Amino acid sequence: SRKFAVIGLGMFGASLARSLYERDNDVLAVDISKDIAQKMQDFCTRAVVADATDRDTLAELGLPDMDVVIIGLGAPLDTSILTTLYLKQMGVKEIWAKAVSDEHATILKILGANRVIHPEKEMAEKLAATLSTPLMMDQLEVADGYSIIEITCPPSFVEKTIMDLQLRNKYEVLLVAVKKPGEDTPIMLPTPDYVLRSGDVMVLMGSEKSLEDIFGKG
């Protein structure tokens, strides 16, 4: 298990602290509001009331021992900006910070945030990919231009075999797995004679160009 501190327990920070704690990590949760810190008590290792822009208070929290310190502060921008500076100066190993705009993200990175998170924007971009490919359920980018996608079997593929569809020869797309409705265990690397059925979820790997050629952008 790893050690984390989450500073600023808004929707993002509070959800993150809880999820990390549920995964058996050590979580220190910090907020300026007594109410909010109190609500967090059962969902983290330790909840502390503190003003993150107060350097002395911050110094007492043992933050350099943490694997990652995540800043979940929102507006005004100067709170997260100051906190990032202080964390960098006290030698915190890894700093992640929530940004509310592109400019804010740039500033945080320059001051030392190793990763900047923009929940609304990142979720929107992820969803745009899913919405644009109607049958697509999820996607993982392997490399620039290469993805693994999870897609419901299109009507035109039902009752065909991988061999019929020539996925590998014609498109260089690999059918990595098939998840059948009602079956818990996916079929890993189905053989070329596997017959696709309606409702099958296909997990495919290939270049985004090939995947688009096959399934289209919708």
Place this chain on the structure above:
Amino acid sequence: SRKFAVIGLGMFGASLARSLYERDNDVLAVDISKDIAQKMQDFCTRAVVADATDRDTLAELGLPDMDVVIIGLGAPLDTSILTTLYLKQMGVKEIWAKAVSDEHATILKILGANRVIHPEKEMAEKLAATLSTPLMMDQLEVADGYSIIEITCPPSFVEKTIMDLQLRNKYEVLLVAVKKPGEDTPIMLPTPDYVLRSGDVMVLMGSEKSLEDIFGKG
């Protein structure tokens, strides 16, 4: 290309409208603020100034023809709640709505939202998984308890072959691809004698239990 409407152009709605438009979809962007609608003009097919809680105005926008209508409205809750009701009543095929809390999400679903999105919470849960597995870079859930993960080659695996590691025999984990630093094209289904190098990104598929056994929760 598909047809979308995004109602409410906050950070989430605006990013979504732009991303969808960049992917060559038809995007109608709607906001009550003239300024915001105007800023959107070059980044969507059409930007309209409208109050989404005004049923008559909403009826003139051709929303039932859309593939999906996405509500990006924030607080107060009644705005998105009313809009969801109206969209359902006018027969919009698919309604996605941004929620600001679990209760809000429940209400929207009952009223007819096909999918509810909670950006801060969903990003937080995704990041908690990545943070808990230190070398992990991304994850795609294939089925309940089965995932594809993207993970940096751990030091203990460097200079070993897949055969040495017995991934398939011992753990039933499949090495689906390797992305080498500096090489654009990933190696799909490396052969058992492939030697792992420092910096290699491994894409593995298997049960979450096996993946945890191998890589640990950190």
